[in-house]
Amino acid sequence: MSITTRTGTPAEQQWQTWHEQRAAEIALPYGPLALTATHWLADFPDGHPDGVPGHWKADGDAVLLRAAADDGLTVDGAPLDGTVRLGADSAPATARVAHDGRRLPVLRREGLWAVRVFDPGSEARRTFGGIDVFPYDERWLRPGLFRPYGAGRTVQVHNADGRQRGLGLAGELAFTLDGDEHTLQAAVEADGTLWAVLADATSGTDSYRFRFLRTPAPKDDGTVPVDLNRTLLPPCAFADHFICPFPPPGNTLPFALRAGERNRIAR
Known part of the structure; x- marks a missing residue:
């Protein structure tokens, strides 16, 4: 096991710890590097954002997601076969909707709804140094x-x-x-x-x-x-x-x- 030796003043050592923690957080499976798409639902009137299964529709203060079992979507860990009403997610890692290892958090900005795709296998995450x-x-x-x-x-x-x-x-x-x-x-x-x-x-x-x-x-x-x-x-x-x-x-x-x-x- 390697041990990191810290040098400098206590304030500098705290900063070194902060820097290491930041890099670790960025590299988490559903951290910022994993984001591969942000689809604004208004840009997809047919309800089918590119590369995202199911039918997504803004409905006032929520998003309606309709999917069949063979779409492979899960909501709260259970397969979705029907329609569910979604609010905005607080964080990608806890997003209610998932598909094949990806998280699909719902986002709202200035009254507009979007679905995002967080993929732990993204190129940005693979090449992060x-x-x-x-x-x-x-x-x-x-x-x-x-x-x-x-x-x-x-x-x-x-x-x-x-x-x-x-x-x-x-x-x-x-x-x-x-x-x-x-x-x-x-x-x-x-x-x-x-x-x-x-x-x-x-x-x-x-x-x-x-x-x-x-x-x-x-x-x-x-x-x-x-x-x-x-x-x-x-x-x-x-x-x-x-x-x-x-x-x-x-x-x-x-x-x-x-x-x-x-x-x-x-x-």
């Missing part, structure tokens, strides 16, 4: 301040699939670097943590074209640590069929953020 990262540097660990807007805002931004969708924003995340203040428009997740979509001077050249940043939930006074060493690749860096939002206006940092994840490594 890890995540390239910039070296850890304590310079990128900054004290931050979250300034909530008086009311939430929604801005239209391009998504990775070429469509425009609304991006909800709850406030500004501010931090200083080399004496200058920088701000990012951020969303507040259900658990209170912050999420921002950003670009910087390395985007598209020395790193992926845009990245995500997540922070803990701010304290009551708005203070929050901003660890840019944990800047993340978006899901669409691992598979082409995600619909990641691009950075909203004002979220392109004017410096080279040589921190966090850079790109997916293919072997």
Whole structure:
């Protein structure tokens, strides 16, 4: 059994553990690398998305799936022979519908329904060689301040699939670097943590074209640590069929953020 020897400060060792865990999560059988298709049901009025058995139809606040036993679909682990009403799935690994080892989670965005295909045998998963990262540097660990807007805002931004969708924003995340203040428009997740979509001077050249940043939930006074060493690749860096939002206006940092994840490594 091999033992990983950790070096550096405690903060750097924690970052190394985070990086290893991220790579392991990405490589899970139904992780981002397994996504091979996102089929918007509105694009298939006949109810038959390419390569997906059964008849799929949006029906208001649900999707109706009709299949015969020889279609080979299962719902909640049991063969489907008839019709079932489906809601949106919370995660691919727990999707109700499966077919021949693939998971078929149902997705809803802005009132539109889609079915996705997660295949553990995808080429992206087979050729995954890890995540390239910039070296850890304590310079990128900054004290931050979250300034909530008086009311939430929604801005239209391009998504990775070429469509425009609304991006909800709850406030500004501010931090200083080399004496200058920088701000990012951020969303507040259900658990209170912050999420921002950003670009910087390395985007598209020395790193992926845009990245995500997540922070803990701010304290009551708005203070929050901003660890840019944990800047993340978006899901669409691992598979082409995600619909990641691009950075909203004002979220392109004017410096080279040589921190966090850079790109997916293919072997």
